[in-house]
Amino acid sequence: MAQRGGPEPFIWVDVVEPQRDAAAAYDRPDAERRTLRLTLSLRVVSAYLHVGSGQLGIWKGRAYQQFARVGDQILLPGSGVKGAVRALAEALSRSCMPHGAGRGDPRPCGPIPRGASEIRLCPACRLFGATGYRGRVLFEDALPESGVQTEIIRLPAAWRPRRSEGRKLYPRRDFQTPAEGGRIRWVEAVPRGATFRLRLLAENVDGAELGLLLRALGLDVQDGKLVAVLAIPMGGGKPLGLGGVKVVQVEVEEWDPRALTWRAADPAEGVRWNLVRGEVWRALRSWLSAGSV
Template sequence: MKPTSPAPGYAFISLPERVDRQPRPPHAAHDRRHEATYSGTLRLTWLAEQPIHIGTGFKRLVGDRNARAILREHARLGDVPCIPGSSLKGVLRARFEAVTHSCFDPPKHDVRVKIRSSTFNERGITHAILNADAVRGFERTCRSPGPLCPACALFGALNLRSRLVVTDARPAAPTLDSYTIPEQFVPNLHHVGRLRVRESDNVLEIQRLHGRKFAVGRDERPPPSNYAHAAAQRQAQPQRLEVLPVGTHLHSELRYTNLTTAELGGLLAALGLAPRSRLKIGGGKCHGLGRLFLAEHTHRPRGKHDDEPLDLDGCAHAFARSPACQAANLARLVALHGEDC
């Protein structure tokens, strides 16, 4: 069957042919410094190139009696809005996974999920299901002391501590703004892979995943009146979000322990530092939110009293030549998350 065109707002990066799980390398540990590995701290200054919304699940009512609205709150540290280190690390991990032969968290398989599609709904097809074969071998099953994929070896797995610590990113001048986007739905399962209609029970069956999903989306918001119209047609409510405004600078630290040159290179790719790219983080990424750029960094090796520049080219080169690297996927990630994602 001809695949339906994926909804705008996201793109896919192919899965590797296989997950490359290897016995745990001795340097994937915290017990001591290992030879030919690096430890240190990167001080990072991030720039919000689009408004950023990291949701907490909390909402509050704003406005007066004539125009009440629900505002979805942004994450805070105490009273100060921030990007939690866990959110940043999650994005870095997803990007590192995409450019290496790593495992991932696929959508649930063998569970019937309701779909919104006039084409299919008209034909009486209301549910989709992901075939177990579509994800076999890619599921996140790495656990120490068993073999580990490149991402689990670096970012941690069951029984294995991560060799990276990412601190909360705090704004230099904390302010919050509000921003309205259309109501967000859980993405339609039938957009994530190659599919066929299973005749026995009239369900759409995803037989093969397009890959890992990455959000892309410039701000192409129609005027609010069109918005309201589109929302009414879909019986959807526009969502008002608390956001860090464009131009916000945020500071965080990334501490790393016992990384090989190739691992450091993979991390620099995930950070969008070498090669250069942007991160997309938080809510509303398909609607012109979430683009984060690593504007500045300094680097201090562990045990040193002065900053030393990182050999960006050397690390990037070592990563590109390492068996962990998926060069085509790295090129795709950089192309997807360029200046206008």
């Protein structure tokens, strides 16, 4: 069950026993499964989004943490977007904790022994992969759709987590710029309204796996259309109100193995929600609401 952590700015989602089933192959198409290509527009709906590069820059004599980029082009690395989406998929399903499992938590699915005759994985590992098993959802880097300008903003110094009671997620909240003085840090961020174009490939997925992926992207099916109802927490500064990203446009194509081409697809076709923990989804819809931005 998901619950608020008292006055702290986060949500605990309890860890449950993983639901492990046989993992599908990605190199052997199945008539009961689909291979889809999703092209998404991602819009920043929080005050700012900061996705760090690990590099430092100098601005007005101050060192700051740079936004991720290749050359002069800022971007959202596909690996980082995948990690943010996977974190929601893990919380929304009966999945393991592949990283940072605490004492008493269920063991992670990996590593997978070489040459294993049968691979049984939790829902998130079946979709996104585990050590020894390549995932079937692949993310490209997301590039800005228009002339996105970055800003240098100040944040309070980060602190080390003191306890763990499950999976920690941060609800949306208003960002307040800290006062000058004290322990602060400077980061490069993009402001609310910035949009990025992302393409991802979902290989050989069944209806339940597709349903979990859509939920982890913050999407619901309403009147046969995909609608964003939940913001994806992404990047740094989430406890402070940064890092809310919403899907504002979706194009779905399906691979036709007979014609050897992509064709427009109905995103709601065959979707099932039985891998999604209903009580967690309802709680996160409230706490991570995509709002009207």
